[in-house]
Amino acid sequence: MAKLNSEQLAWMIRRHGIEMTHLSGGGHIGAIMSVADIIAVLYSDVLKYKAQEPQWDGRDRFILSKGHAGASIYAALAENGFFDVDELKTHYQNGSRLSGHVSHHVPGVDFSTGSLGHGLSAGVGMAYALKKDNKKNRVFVVLGDGECNEGSVWEAALFANHFRLNNLVAVVDHNHMQSLDFNENTLEIENFSDKWKAFGWHVIEINGNDHNELKMAFKKTLENFSIVPHKPTVIIANTIKGFGVSFMQNDILWHYRFPHDGWEYDCAVNELHKKKPEGVNDPYTPNGIVNPTLPTKEDDINNNHTFSSTWYPSYPENMHRVTAKPGSDEQVHKTQGDLMK
């Protein structure tokens, strides 16, 4: 099996993600789609690993701290030969080892996650121990932006800087949405880069759905790694929740909903097929779906499902602070100030 390039792998992660959630009724497809490019570039261009020897001592350590996007890792591991691609279909099923949140009982997974705010600390511990032992492995942790509400993330950030863990790279999948709404309508986290800078980190902010920008950023982290007292690096990867399937984009509904039979599945698959890179084969629907079911006026599509869209407290402040059109690819969201201009 030829190793997929990052664009090919990202497409496969998205295609597997649609199939896995479709078959299982599992959630979090929006997060799987937003993080797919980060994971793809890591597994195709950055991480050192041996699929036939998952515990190889020379491997880079990788932790998906936003464990709910576990399907993206399972897909990347299967496509890189850690286990059979066929096993992906068992995701969420009785007796499967592919739990909804990442499990270290799967070959290639270094650390189980699922409760937010743990992964960065674990990566910090690994990086610290590796550095103490003068080992040259690096540690990569992918976090969610909503996850950064957790105080323990910032405990870990303090520690990582204090001990100058230049062998640690955090990537925040900054899709600007969390469980019920946009970040800025939940707990404001902007200016996000400045917060990390204030914690002493080296910050690189990019478009996290752009492979060239991702590759450049990871290249820079390798340079930082060679400077001994250097600080840890965080890549703020601005992404779009649901990226790749337009009706899932910027719509919080798709944090929970899985692509159902009918227009949801058909349109998601066909939209992916329109952008299918050369050299990849769709194992489920090789030619896309002929005569797809299309949404009707009655279908719930491109509507605003954020909690603040129906929450109007009489609190003295306006709590509805940003918006982006559901179904759009707006990555920088309009703040209240922008809207008033």
Add this chain to the structure above:
Amino acid sequence: MRDTFVKTLIKLAKEDKNIELITGDLGFGVLKPFWEQLPNQFTNAGIAEQNMTTVAAGMALEGKTVFTYSIGNFPTLRCLEQIRNDCAYHNANVKIVCIGGGFVYGSLGMSHQATEDIAIMRALPNVVVMAPGDLVEAEEATKAIAKYKGTCYLRLGRGGEKRIHEKINDFQIGKAIEIRELSNYKGKKIVVLSTGAILDDTSEACEVLEKEGTAIAQYSFPTVKPIDKEIIKMCINKFDYIVTVEEHNIYGGFGSAVAETMASMDGIARLVSIGLNDIYCQQVGSQKFLRHQFKMDTEGILKTIRRLL
């Protein structure tokens, strides 16, 4: 007990360079010998127990044996999920050390009293729970958990504990230690089981009763999990009463562990649990004072047992 732990750990860490000690910014005047002698095996993680615990798990997964150190409920309840998901579930070689089990920090108030920690730690699969009774047990327990591969909880007193044992032969995780053999045989037969530093008050009470001619035997349980079922099985058939003593809530802790074991066995003994009766302590005072208030000091233990005779 605290100093015994530190002394023992220094000895072990000098022999095994993989042993690491991380503190949550506590141990002033106590940990100094460790960081002076073993600076490369010491870390202060700051006042951030959640991160400390998962950092320990991450280090352990890279091959280290990591001791986390704090007081009261900070190394356990404050970071419980980190212990569960990151240490225990991964079978990480992390040893969680609590200074100040029970009422050690009594005067500091409820926040600093560790009175549910045994119950909570005992509920986690893959976690060994130890509460040594005196300095000798503390030393042996420290050595034993350093050797054990996996997550352990070590609940210690602070200082000033009496030495009860001269020495312990063949100390093992999961094995109770006999303190007092049955020497009188008249009347009701009582066996007293205790865990942790309340061994001193417990032993004093047993000694008085023994001198008075009561048929009494005594065991110390430095390990609460796995519990020593063999000793309990023996006791349940040989004695009329099993009395458990712990500086801890009577729910979920040592007494409960004994009760669970007894419930699955046939026997004659009835159980009497001495401990904190499912309340938070609102009173201020020394460990000695609070043990008295809650009837778990020598006098309280005596009163409870005399009522059984």
